[in-house]
Amino acid sequence: MEIKKGIAVSPGISIAKLLIIDSEDYRIPRRSIMPVQRTAEVQRIRNAFKDAIGQLTELEAAQDDTEEGKIKDIFAVHLRFLHDRSLRKRITDLVDSKLVTAEYAVSVILREIASHFSKIKDAYISERATDIYDIERRLLRQLLGGKREDIEHLTEEVVIVARELSPTQTAGFNRKFVKGLATDAGGRTSHTAIVARSLGIPAIVALEDLTECVSGGDTVIIDGNRGIVIVNPDQATIQQYEAYSREFLLLEHRLDEIRTKPAITRDGTKITLLGNIEFPDEAELVLQKGGEGIGLYRTEFLYLNRKSEPTEKDHYQAYAETIGFLKQRPVTIRTMDLGADKYTQSKRFAPEPNPFLGLRSIRFCLQNLTMFKIQLHAALRASVLGDVRIMFPLISNLQEMKQATMILRDVMEDLDEESIAYNKNIQIGIMVETPSAALTASTLARDADFLSIGTNDLIQYTLAVDRGNELVSALYSAADPAVLRLIRTVIQDAHKAQIDVSVCGEMASEPEYIMLLLGLGIRTISLTPPMIPEIKQIIRSVTIQDCNNLARTILGMNTERQITRYLRDATQKILPEAF
Amino acid sequence: MQTEQDSPEKLVAETSVQIKNADGLHMRPAMQFVDVANQFECDITVSNDENDVDGKSIMQMSMLAATCGTKLKIKAQGDDAKEAIDALQELVEEKHFDEPTPKWKNRKNKKKDVE
Numbered sequence: 101m102e103i104k105k106g107i108a109v110s111p112g113i114s115i116a117k118l119l120i121i122d123s124e125d126y127r128i129p130r131r132s133i134m135p136v137q138r139t140a141e142v143q144r145i146r147n148a149f150k151d152a153i154g155q156l157t158e159l160e161a162a163q164d165d166t167e168e169g170k171i172k173d174i175f176a177v178h179l180r181f182l183h184d185r186s187l188r189k190r191i192t193d194l195v196d197s198k199l200v201t202a203e204y205a206v207s208v209i210l211r212e213i214a215s216h217f218s219k220i221k222d223a224y225i226s227e228r229a230t231d232i233y234d235i236e237r238r239l240l241r242q243l244l245g246g247k248r249e250d251i252e253h254l255t256e257e258v259v260i261v262a263r264e265l266s267p268t269q270t271a272g273f274n275r276k277f278v279k280g281l282a283t284d285a286g287g288r289t290s291h292t293a294i295v296a297r298s299l300g301i302p303a304i305v306a307l308e309d310l311t312e313c314v315s316g317g318d319t320v321i322i323d324g325n326r327g328i329v330i331v332n333p334d335q336a337t338i339q340q341y342e343a344y345s346r347e348f349l350l351l352e353h354r355l356d357e358i359r360t361k362p363a364i365t366r367d368g369t370k371i372t373l374l375g376n377i378e379f380p381d382e383a384e385l386v387l388q389k390g391g392e393g394i395g396l397y398r399t400e401f402l403y404l405n406r407k408s409e410p411t412e413k414d415h416y417q418a419y420a421e422t423i424g425f426l427k428q429r430p431v432t433i434r435t436m437d438l439g440a441d442k443y444t445q446s447k448r449f450a451p452e453p454n455p456f457l458g459l460r461s462i463r464f465c466l467q468n469l470t471m472f473k474i475q476l477h478a479a480l481r482a483s484v485l486g487d488v489r490i491m492f493p494l495i496s497n498l499q500e501m502k503q504a505t506m507i508l509r510d511v512m513e514d515l516d517e518e519s520i521a522y523n524k525n526i527q528i529g530i531m532v533e534t535p536s537a538a539l540t541a542s543t544l545a546r547d548a549d550f551l552s553i554g555t556n557d558l559i560q561y562t563l564a565v566d567r568g569n570e571l572v573s574a575l576y577s578a579a580d581p582a583v584l585r586l587i588r589t590v591i592q593d594a595h596k597a598q599i600d601v602s603v604c605g606e607m608a609s610e611p612e613y614i615m616l617l618l619g620l621g622i623r624t625i626s627l628t629p630p631m632i633p634e635i636k637q638i639i640r641s642v643t644i645q646d647c648n649n650l651a652r653t654i655l656g657m658n659t660e661r662q663i664t665r666y667l668r669d670a671t672q673k674i675l676p677e678a679f
Numbered sequence: 680m681q682t683e684q685d686s687p688e689k690l691v692a693e694t695s696v697q698i699k700n701a702d703g704l705h706m707r708p709a710m711q712f713v714d715v716a717n718q719f720e721c722d723i724t725v726s727n728d729e730n731d732v733d734g735k736s737i738m739q740m741s742m743l744a745a746t747c748g749t750k751l752k753i754k755a756q757g758d759d760a761k762e763a764i765d766a767l768q769e770l771v772e773e774k775h776f777d778e779p780t781p782k783w784k785n786r787k788n789k790k791k792d793v794e
Contacts, residue, residue, distance in 0.1 A: 177706040180713060181735040187738040205751060218742040224702045228741065231706060 101334050104307050105228040106282070108327035109293035111630075112302035113345040114259055115338060118320045118331075119251065120311060121262040122271060126238035128207040129312040133199050135575030139178035142192045144202045148242035153182045155238070174231065178619070181235050187213075201316075203243050210236035241280060254278070259320050263311055267438075270295045276659040280322035283330050284311050287573035296324075297609065298378055300385070306570050355633035356368075363636045367643040371618065373636060374626040376604060380418050383425035385629040390636060393430035393487070395552065395626020396604040397422060399475065400438055409471060415478030423486040430487045430554070431628075432573035433479045434531065435472070435504075439464040447459070456560070461494035466503055476511040483523035495530040495537050501544060533557035538586040545597035549656055552626070553590055555605025559583050578607040579663040584655065591621040602626055611675055612667040614638045619651025634675065641674045690721075690759040695752050696771040700778035703746035707735075708776035713737045715766050721757025723767070734767070747780075 122128050133141055160175035181187060185202060187209070194205040214232035217225065251260070251269075254277035262269070264285040270292075281296050296303030302324025314320070318385035321330040321341050325348065330337060363371045374395030375386030381660030383394060402410040418533055423431050439460025452458035465472035480488055492504045505528060515522050532538050533554035545551060555578055560567055562583050565576040577583070587603075602624035607613050609627035614635055617625065627635060650670055657663050693743055698704055704712070716723045716734045723734030727749060732739035734753065751771075755763045770776065 173707050173710075177710050177737070183737050184713075184738045186736040213742065216742055217744075222703055222744065223739075225705050225744050225746070228706050307696050398701055533783045 101311060101337065102331040104310055104329045104331070105330065106304040106307035106327050107287065108288075108302075108324050109290070109305050110281075110301065110303040110324050111348075112280075112297035112300070112322075112324045113341060113348055114257075114302050114322045114324075115333075115341060115345075116257045116259045116279045116320065118261050118282075118314060118316070118318050119254075120314060121247065121251070121260060121265070122203055122240075122244055123263055124237045124244060124310070126204045128201075128240065130204050131201045133195070133201055135199060138196060138199070141195050141202050144243060144246070145188070145192055145206065147246070148202065148206070148239050149182055149188060150450045151242045152235075152238045153179060155242075156182065159322050165231055165235070175410040176280050177231065178235050178238070181232075185558075203240060204664075206239045206243065210239070224327070251278075251311065256611065259322050261311055261314055261320070264290070265292045265295070267291055267400060267404050269545075271401050277301055279318060280320075280324070281322070282307055282310055282322055284308055285570050287567045287570070287576055290567060292623050294606065295378075297630060298376065298382060300630040306573070308570070322491060329470055351635075355637060356389070358387070358636055358640065359633055361390075361636070361640065363390075363639045365618070365642055365647075367638055367645060369618075369623070369644045371639050372602075372624040373632055373639075374432075374604075375629040375632065376625065376626050377422070377629070380421035381424070382629060383422045386632070387425065389629045389632040391629060391632050393426060393432075394422065395430075395432050395602055395624065396491070397431055397433045399434060399436055403436065403438055412474045412478045412481075415475055416481055419478060419482035419488070420485055423482060423488065427488055430489060432489040432491050432529070433481075433482075434491045434493055435462070436465055437461045438560075456566070462492050462500060462504055462509065463494070466500065466507075469507065472507060473511050473514075476508055477514065479527065480511060480515055480522040481520055482667060483526050484521050489527040489529060489550070491529045491531060491550075492558065493554070494533055495544065496534040497536060498540065498543050501530055501547060505547070529600075532590050533561070533605075534663070535562050535586060538562075538590050539588040539672045541593035541595065545593050545599055548599060550600035551590060551594045551601070553587060553601065553603045553605065555583070555587070555607040556601060558586065558605065559607075562586060566620065577660050577664065578605075578610070579667060580660045581658060581663070584620075584663070587617075588620050588655065595621060609635065611638055612664075612671040613676075615642055615647045615670060616654055616667060617648050618642070618644060619647035619649070619654075638671070638675055689756050690758060690760045691754065691756050692764040692793065693752065693754045694764050694768050695750060698745045698747055698749045698751065698771065699780050700775040701747055701780060702778060703749065706741060706744060707763055708778065709737050709741040711770060711776050712740055712767065715770050716763065718766070719755070719759045719763035721755045721760045721763050723758075723763060724754045726752045728752070759770070 115596050130655050156175055156179050160172055163172040191205045191209045194200060194209060195202060210232050216227040217229040217232060220226045252274055253270045254274045257277050257279045259280035259282060260278055262281050264283050264433060280301050281292050281303040283292050283305045284307055288293050290305055292303055292305055302322045304324060304327050307329060310329060318332050321333050363373045373391055373394045375391040376396040377383055377386060377394055378398045378401050386394060402414060419433060440455040482488055494503045527549040529550035529552060530544060531552050531554040532541060537544060538558065559578055561575055563575060563580055565572055567576045591601050603617055603622055604626035608625045609631040610636060654663055654666065682789065700708065713735055724731050725734040727743055727745060732743055734740065753764060753767055
């Protein structure tokens with residue numbers, strides 16, 4: 101039994117077998133296999149070689165002989181390595197004699213060869229080590245790719261353990277069987293956390309070296325309330341956790357009872373609670389949990405869960421399904437927000453050196469108009485089915501917003517010509533998630549029907565902190581005075597322009613920030629569906645007067661630590677179970 | 680070059696060659712070497728002073744790290760041993776893997792260019 105402590109990012113308790121997702125981008129940890137698995141593991145290696153050879157043969161054939169055939173030569177050399185029986189034998193021998201996984205054997209042997217090359221004094225030859233790393237990655241991609249397919253075809257409940265999870269990986273999860281997530285890296289608002297909360301499963305991040313301490317098939321307990329992972333727990337611990345898990349479910353049910361009650365403060369102010377969703381069927385969860393609509397409908401999964409770009413029909417079907425659940429309640433479709441993720445970067449001809457400051461989100465859309473227009477066409481066509489709104493992400497200046505709106509108008513004209521009905525007065529809003537947008541909110545608010553503050557990116561860009569980097573993730577905080585001042589500016593500017601302003605970042609689902617947000621003037625909150633009851637409970641326990649006082653006190657504070665402590669104390673008084 | 684009868688069935692051929700192309704036995708030449716070697720049925724062993732490696736394995740050949748000037752011994756065992764040795768010797772010492780050789784020869788080439 102081994103106990104590891106990390107950061108709890110999604111509540112709940114799961115006890116299940118674990119499934120490890122390794123990544124070709126990181127060192128593959130040594131893991132053992134059972135003697136009976138030998139043959140199967142050796143076969144996996146053969147298949148990986150076979151598939152890699154197939155792939156390279158295609159690549160080689162696709163290269164023309166220009167550039168003196170240099171690229172073609174590289175592929176040809178790699179192919180010779182993959183055909184080299186003595187190389188394959190070294191790898192299979194290692195699996196056979198040491199009983200290690202195919203991934204580990206491939207990685208160890210090829211790295212041995214690479215390090216042999218890099219030690220050679222002749223620069224021309226020592227540089228060939230990079231070719232060997234290339235071959236290693238190609239083989240690992242084959243091996244790990246096969247594993248990823250396994251995850252799409254699960255037949256029993258598992259907890260996923262990985263170094264970190266990307267949207268591409270999580271999009272393929274068979275959601276019926278994935279019962280928990282645990283990652284080495286990540287912070288409170290990493291992709292892992294967002295996905296886990298939207299699926300309503302427990303998740304723990306920042307576990308540092310968890311992937312190196314586990315083997316496939318180990319049983320684990322994921323305690324998403326306390327941030328604890330227990331590897332191979334003993335019987336007594338399992339029983340203890342099963343009891344605790346039942347108690348936790350009771351608390352959840354008690355909160356669920358308030359779902360039919362309105363989100364009104366004790367002094368009578370109505371707050372609108374909306375859900376953030378990624379998949380159409382999550383819309384149902386929003387309603388179950390007492391949400392009144394969708395404040396953030398992420399559409400990236402449409403691009404990530406298929407091999408080719410989604411068609412207009414793919415978009416339309418997903419939107420129609422979602423709207424079908426919501427009837428006349430609002431559904432805010434956020435246009436495609438990809439670009440900085442691994443998936444898009446890996447498809448690029450040359451990955452950007454600094455993708456979060458690069459061609460992502462609305463910038464990417466504005467340079468890929470055909471793709472952008474397909475999405476807008478579908479969203480507009482769906483607009484007659486309910487109360488649909490369109491939201492542009494990552495707007496960083498007025499010009500971008502005008503450009504995006506102009507393209508939407510273009511698509512409207514197309515629809516007119518095609519005689520397709522759509523809502524001509526559709527509300528168009530933007531996400532405020534860069535400091536530049538926050539600082540110019542008064543200008544942007546003149547042309548937008550609503551603003552939605554995306555706190556995740558706003559914090560990252562304001563504080564210059566990568567939220568997924570555990571070395572600096574402690575600096576990432578919504579309670580930083582700089583972030584709070586920007587949020588206050590946006591809210592005030594929206595009020596002056598008399599347009600709606602909401603918060604849709606993870607901050608809105610953290611109980612300790614709710615009083616502060618209300619005090620700053622927020623009346624619409626969009627959050628991950630499982631947290632709706634808890635947040636409603638808080639709203640129903642406070643007065644706007646209290647919230648205003650709290651916000652005033654907080655804005656007078658100068659350090660993140662002071663603010664966090666104050667907020668925690670204030671929330672604990674209202675909802676002790678939350679901590 | 681010597682050819683001898685090692686055992687009643689196995690024909691053995693051997694030769695020594697020197698790497699003459701400027702960049703040595705890097706990936707592309709190693710590829711050419713194993714491609715030629717693999718055209719023959721016989722076993723082919725290549726050795727420098729320290730190691731004996733399989734002349735049909737690109738991994739082993741490239742790990743020899745034979746730089747320009749390195750002397751290698753090539754030994755072939757099997758029915759077509761002699762043909763294999765001839766072909767490999769031609770590739771290394773006469774064709775130089777179709778690559779440039781060091782300065783003294785380059786200078787010659789340059790002269791040609793000027794003409």
